[in-house]
Amino acid sequence: MSNVKNYLILLSILFVSGSCISPPDNFPSTPEISFKDLNFSSSDGADSLILSINFKDAEGDLGLNPSDVDPPFNPVTFKRDNSGNLIVYSARPPEAPSFNPIDWVINPIVNNATVRDTVWVEQNEDHNNIFVRFFIKRNGVFTEFRWQDPPFFTTFNGRFPRIINGNEALPVEGSIQYSMLSFGWNSIFRNDTLRIDVEIQDRSLNRSNIVSSPEVTLNQIRRE
Incomplete structure (x- = not known):
């Protein structure tokens, strides 16, 4: 499964109008996120587990481009x-x-x-800006499914691109759709009850709150 791990990112962004000096009171300097949706889509190729979250940020310093590899974003x-x-x-x-x-x-x-x-x-964990953890429910208790352990030696942490390419601080809100591709979702999780936790990080290395998906099985969130 680790040979086919990829990400597709879709961003929906709203730039808040008005003075950039005084962003709305409810726009935090540390990113704030909320859960939006989780879907599973199968295909003849790799299947997709698609996570969607909403975000708010006072400065808009969210996202990393491929060229952002110098410290502190070195891999x-x-x-x-x-x-x-x-x-x-x-x-x-x-x-x-x-x-x-x-x-x-x-x-x-x-x-x-x-x-x-x-x-x-x-x-270097700071190379990424979206962090995803998986949990499986067994005997009524959730236990983390650690992709970084044998035999997978991987993670589904990744990057979404810069929301604002300039250096001007702008309050922003919007949504991120993060699609995780693999051939192995069905063979690994089958009928297990899952929960996914996610957080994001801005370029000042401020971590957002952690949000969790509902408890689901792949069949419950399957999208044709």
């Missing part, structure tokens, strides 16, 4: 030994994990040069 941090050297898989210390696509990167570009090796890294 990974390269782990180094006490001498400052990169730690490669062939000379990994005992505490290093076995190879997996989260902790190790093959032939990365470091300081504008390609390193022809497998290098130990730490994922």
